[in-house]
Amino acid sequence: MAAIIEEYLSEMKRKAADFWSLYRRNKFGMVGLVILLFFVFLAVAADYIAPYGQWQTNVAPPFSPPSRQHLLGADEMGRDLFSLFIYGSRVSLIIGITAALLSTFIGGLVGLISGYMGGWVDDLLMRVTEAFLAIPAIVLMIIFAAILGPSFTNIIMVIAIVSWAPIARIIRSQVLVVKELPYVEAARSVGAGSGRLMFKHIFPNVTPLLFANMILQISGAILAEAALSFLGLGDPHHTSWGMLLHYAYDNGALAAGYWWYVVPPGVGILLLVLSFVFIGYALDEIVNPRLRH
Amino acid sequence: MGLKEYAIRRGAETIVTFFVLMLIGFFLFRVMPGDPTAILILNPKIPPQTRQMLRKQLGLDKPLEVQFLYFIKNFFKGQFGYSFHTGQPVIRMILGYRLWNTLILVGSSVVIAILLGVLLGVIAAQRRGSKLDVSLITVSLTFYSMPVFWLGMLLLIVFSVHYNIFPLGGTVSAGMHYSSWWSYAADYLRHLTLPLISLVLIQIGYNFLIVRNTLIDILTEDYISAVRAKGLPEKIVLYKHALRNAMLPLTTIIALELAGIFTGAVLTETVFSLDGLGSLLYEAVDTRDYPVLQGLFALIMVSFLVANYAADIIYALLDPRVRYK
Numbered sequence: 001m002a003a004i005i006e007e008y009l010s011e012m013k014r015k016a017a018d019f020w021s022l023y024r025r026n027k028f029g030m031v032g033l034v035i036l037l038f039f040v041f042l043a044v045a046a047d048y049i050a051p052y053g054q055w056q057t058n059v060a061p062p063f064s065p066p067s068r069q070h071l072l073g074a075d076e077m078g079r080d081l082f083s084l085f086i087y088g089s090r091v092s093l094i095i096g097i098t099a100a101l102l103s104t105f106i107g108g109l110v111g112l113i114s115g116y117m118g119g120w121v122d123d124l125l126m127r128v129t130e131a132f133l134a135i136p137a138i139v140l141m142i143i144f145a146a147i148l149g150p151s152f153t154n155i156i157m158v159i160a161i162v163s164w165a166p167i168a169r170i171i172r173s174q175v176l177v178v179k180e181l182p183y184v185e186a187a188r189s190v191g192a193g194s195g196r197l198m199f200k201h202i203f204p205n206v207t208p209l210l211f212a213n214m215i216l217q218i219s220g221a222i223l224a225e226a227a228l229s230f231l232g233l234g235d236p237h238h239t240s241w242g243m244l245l246h247y248a249y250d251n252g253a254l255a256a257g258y259w260w261y262v263v264p265p266g267v268g269i270l271l272l273v274l275s276f277v278f279i280g281y282a283l284d285e286i287v288n289p290r291l292r293h
Numbered sequence: 294m295g296l297k298e299y300a301i302r303r304g305a306e307t308i309v310t311f312f313v314l315m316l317i318g319f320f321l322f323r324v325m326p327g328d329p330t331a332i333l334i335l336n337p338k339i340p341p342q343t344r345q346m347l348r349k350q351l352g353l354d355k356p357l358e359v360q361f362l363y364f365i366k367n368f369f370k371g372q373f374g375y376s377f378h379t380g381q382p383v384i385r386m387i388l389g390y391r392l393w394n395t396l397i398l399v400g401s402s403v404v405i406a407i408l409l410g411v412l413l414g415v416i417a418a419q420r421r422g423s424k425l426d427v428s429l430i431t432v433s434l435t436f437y438s439m440p441v442f443w444l445g446m447l448l449l450i451v452f453s454v455h456y457n458i459f460p461l462g463g464t465v466s467a468g469m470h471y472s473s474w475w476s477y478a479a480d481y482l483r484h485l486t487l488p489l490i491s492l493v494l495i496q497i498g499y500n501f502l503i504v505r506n507t508l509i510d511i512l513t514e515d516y517i518s519a520v521r522a523k524g525l526p527e528k529i530v531l532y533k534h535a536l537r538n539a540m541l542p543l544t545t546i547i548a549l550e551l552a553g554i555f556t557g558a559v560l561t562e563t564v565f566s567l568d569g570l571g572s573l574l575y576e577a578v579d580t581r582d583y584p585v586l587q588g589l590f591a592l593i594m595v596s597f598l599v600a601n602y603a604a605d606i607i608y609a610l611l612d613p614r615v616r617y618k
Contacts, residue, residue, distance in 0.1 A: 028430075028434075123309075127306065127309045127310045127313050128313050130306070130310045130313075130601075131310050131313040131314045131317060133549070133552070133601075134310065134314070134552065134594070134597045134598050134601050135314065135552065135593065135594050135597055136552040136553070136555040136556045136559070136593060136597065137552065137553070137556055138555070138556035138559045138560070138574075139555075139559075139574065139589070139590060139593055140321075142559075142574060142575070142578050143321055143578070143586060143590065144321070146578045146581075146586075147321065219438065223438075223440055226440045226443075227440065227442065227556075227560055230440070230442050230560070230563075231560075231563065231575060231578075232579070233578075242440070245440075245442070245443060245446065248446075249446065249564070254446055254449050254450055254454065254461070255454060255461060256454075257450060257454045257455065259450055262443075262446050262447070262450060263447070265443075266439075266440060266443035266444075266446070266447070269439075269440050269443065270435070270438055270439050270440070270443075273438035273439075274434065274435060274438040277434050277437060277438050278434065281434065
């Protein structure tokens, strides 16, 4: 038994090393990884790096421009915008990653069942998928968020509900191909049941595709959270970058030209989303043989 | 399968999808908040008698399946009730100038973004791996990653506040009298410019990447080598033979992306206070204007289903392979 595990582990190690040597040569992938690690560091160490707390008001005059004490100036309540920027990375990362995990899970499961079962199950699931693809995410998102109310978990759920459909479609078409492969036929002929075939034999073959799509889902989820918060549907107990932009907009920072209130949160969203897009782009080039040079 | 059978099959599927969406809409508006009139409590302007009246009017005392039939019947009659906020019939609020403003914004942005995306995509595909190619990819991925409302805010700060070239928002200048039709159009365009730029920039990146990658793929195919071997100039190979096939995936992708573009339009309209469907949606949520929300949901749902169906048929017309699958 120990020998089998050891062999398995060394196999995994070899695969990971192979992957890493391909990934390392991809410039986009490396830039994305570095940016991502930077924000992960900010989010984890926020309590130690941020000079002020999230709720410490009046540490500077309201709307004061950047200065030595307050690198990014202050908001309308005199909170330190540099500290708020650091704390904002937490919300984006946590919501982005959990919502993407959830939507990938739902989409993967629907795609797997739909593709494997075929028949009326497939028809029904695909009509539901199409329904979710047809309607603009923001319409459902706004209505769901308004009904459910603004809380951290609700936002994650809302984003997952509106974004699983593309994954279901991609995974379904891959399952349709994989289930016709001879090894699946062989497994069936020795008596493997539906569940075993789906999860043990077909599922491992679609995981690389699922993973690459999950990375792109994260970037979509971060943008979705920012949009919801910007529209004032975010959780007011957690300061996020989108919410900072909401407050900036609501308090007339634009007309007054307070660029220091508007620019940094957007740069944060942009860079974090970009890091996942770059990583996804690199993974696509590695996984998708047609794009390989 | 012939084109006719394909159209019928897709049509039947679209109708099923329509009912699935109706069911989702029904549950969203009827079941989740207890009942739709519960949301009225949040609006202090509305007296409690109205709630009682509305419950009866909406048939909320009846069993669920009967309610669902009412829901569908009212939908086909275009009866979405009256706005809680303005008192106007919802259908008139939606199918008026707001619809036109959104159509103009979304339509022109899609056209401009396709033209620019194709142009840049061809340039990059010709020079694959060059510095220009890599920088175009980087720039388009950057715009792709940008929150559209933030891009709008940046444009406002630079061009409206700092340089004072464009207005800070609105569809036209408030309280202005126009001497001619022409001066109205000029004012409208001045207000449209910045929102249009933000919506175009957000889309270009995606179109560019699609055209570039498909072209690169196509340029390695046998028929291109054959055309080249015939000695045709590279320009004709590219524009006459390769680009034609590269446009095919773009048509389906744009149809699929239309929903995403609408999402961008909602946010853009909100930032620039444009009187469109997007800002109406936002206002309806803000004021808990339930009939307006429901009407918007229905209208948007139907138009996107129809657009998707049309895109499928057009694609089948353009590419016969789809029909015979």
